[in-house]
Amino acid sequence: MLCKLLASAALAAALSSAALANDGVLDVVAPFEIKGADPVTSGNIFIKMDVAETLVNVDAAGRLTPGLATAWRVSDDGLEWRFHLREGVRFHDGSPFTAEAAANALNIARAKPGLLETAPITEIVGEGGDLLVRLSEPFAPMPAFLSEYRSLIYAPAAYAKDGSVAEVIGTGAYRVTKLEAPLRLEAEAFAGYWGDAPAIGRATYQAVGRAETRALLAESGDADYVFNLDPASTTRLASVDSVEVLTVSVPRTLLLKVNAGHPALSDPRARQALGLAIDREGLAEAVLRFPAGGTQLFPPSLSEWHDDELEPLTHDPEKARAMLAELGWAAGADGILTRDGQRFSLTLTTFPDRPELPLSAAVLQQMFADIGVEMMIDSTNSSEIPVRHADGTLDLALFNRNFALVPDPVGTLLTDYAPTGDWGAMNWDNAEFTGLVRGLARGEGGHGERDRAIAILQEELPVIPIAWYQQFAAVSTGITGAVIDPYERSIGLKEIRWAE
């Protein structure tokens, strides 16, 4: 029995190693675990694996492109969006993609927590070959919202009566053949796909939590596309011949959330002083290992929302000390500032899910100590940030925010800064900013309004930007056509071919 087991294992090993480079299956590795079939929890994986699709797609420059909808327009009053749906599309169970099916999927999605829930939607219905989205007020980023992974369209048969999702039945170029949550899925090309058939017949997705292992999988040739590399591995993989490292700047910002209602932080000058204490380039270089100190909230890749003219945030501890002195703070015996018997002492809440966060917190602790501000670090569960925001006990929080879950960040600004939000401003209310963002959401205003809104954030610092992120992927030279998407929606799977 034992001998048999070992013999078969050895045989299988020999067979697999002989065909490691090209075993006919495209292997994708990423850190994200599959939580289930529901787009709301794991849609980010299903969209990357091209097993399900959204009505609207996004290109690398952030422009909206047709997906399951071929065209869209808004009524004159801005209250009704009409999406014309692609014809001849079938779901993986063979059922036709109809406006009713699309409406069903989106209505279920918007009843669950997520971005769609925050849009002013009153009704989503199918009408002939069109999908109608009716709104209570004009909402310009509506098509962008439908490009997000939580808005993936599944067949009606995928949903149970209570809206839970039992199975992935999408319209994508690949069909899920085996879903083994939390770590693995297998897919094969879907013969009834409406677009061009993918060149590679089978693909797998494997979640691997450890960055070292992901890098080793790329190096050994076991994985063809490895998403999300750590800085040390990126450097090493760059010298491996069989692997190409792709990189792109993503609209994700490392930032410090500030309780603007805190007695020590309510004056914008105090927040500016904290901002001046931060050596952004140094921190980005040392912890994130790429030179991308964030001198304003939005990175250059969000070209519409990045303002080159804006006065950048700088590092000037001398000036920071002077500003705090102006505010009445004086150094105590231990070097920590005091005012009216109160120490300038804050607690920073962060979480270890992204390993760079506690590290960055430790660096910030040193930088703040340098200007006489004492900071304790509480690295806990991420949900403590919204909890402490709600009960008002939060001083500072360190996290990163993806401003392009949809390519138009106005949706995120609306939920985070107009006027406050769990992952944005706290006890901050700027009527002009709120007015500008609400106007932009309704489709009013343009460049001038955007620049003004960004300038207010830079001046008032309801959050202090620290660094902009870069995303890395390792791609085997055995394949061509793979991409790295700044919006983290696609890896170009259905376009990938085996290299000649």
Place this chain on the structure above:
Amino acid sequence: MIRALGYRALQAVLVAVLVGVLTFLMMQALPGDMAFRIAAGRYGYDAVNVAAAEAVRQELGLDRPAIAAFGVWVMDLLRLDFGTSVISGASVIDEIRHQLGASLQLAGAALALSLLIGPPVGVLAGLRAGGWLDRGLLVVSTALRSVPQFLMGLILIVLVSIHLGWLPAAGYGKPAHFILPALTLALGLGAVSARIARDAMAGVAASPFYAFGRWKGLSEGQLFRRHGLRNIGVALVTFLGLQFAMLVEGVVVIESIFGWPGIGHALVHAIFGRDVPMVQGTALLLGLGFVVLNALVDLAAHWIDPRGGVQA
């Protein structure tokens, strides 16, 4: 014999009750708002907000007194229904079957490999206690035992997968994926079982009955089969039973290095995400599994050495 099994059955019932009550109490005692923790587990660490937590609270009825939820769990359990995970929405028993199954397979493979590596070397060393093999084994087994498992795993990946290209570096799904994680575990395990086999064998080899067997003209092979194997068996089987239990629950590090879907990893995530049904179901099955394992070890020890019945 029957009494011993009856005792194990009673133990199983006690374990079930204790595990159920204790996991429930411990999950309640954990700090933090449960609705927020579940929302973070479900929707991702930075997608949790007050609205999502409220939706979770409504959906799962977290406002109800906790004791009511415990009552529902007990009633469901009596119908052999473990409930559904509050994170994934999948049935708990399916999740456990997949992840505990994967852990059992890996632990089984590791144990089998360690049996091939450890005891034979240990026996040879024990037969010539103090010889070069014995002294060499001491050095090698101490060295293997003192290398942390994650380091051993990475060394094997770099050596076998990257430099030699023989085996997949990590992953799951093919038989070849078993070998490296199982070998990583087996090397540490074999190092200890070799020492145990060596000590047991040295004891037996130095005993008067072993010397007598040799005097009466048995060959070394006959001597070992008739008088050696059975005498070192009890110590080995007991050790392996304990190791198997440790392997099933304690290989989180190896699971994460090799991307293996194990129950240790699942349990840790379930606790972070306050997935009470999943934690209770897993703890219950693991607890019962260990009772069964102990019973099997008892039976095996009894079969190897029938003298004096089974010590409960």
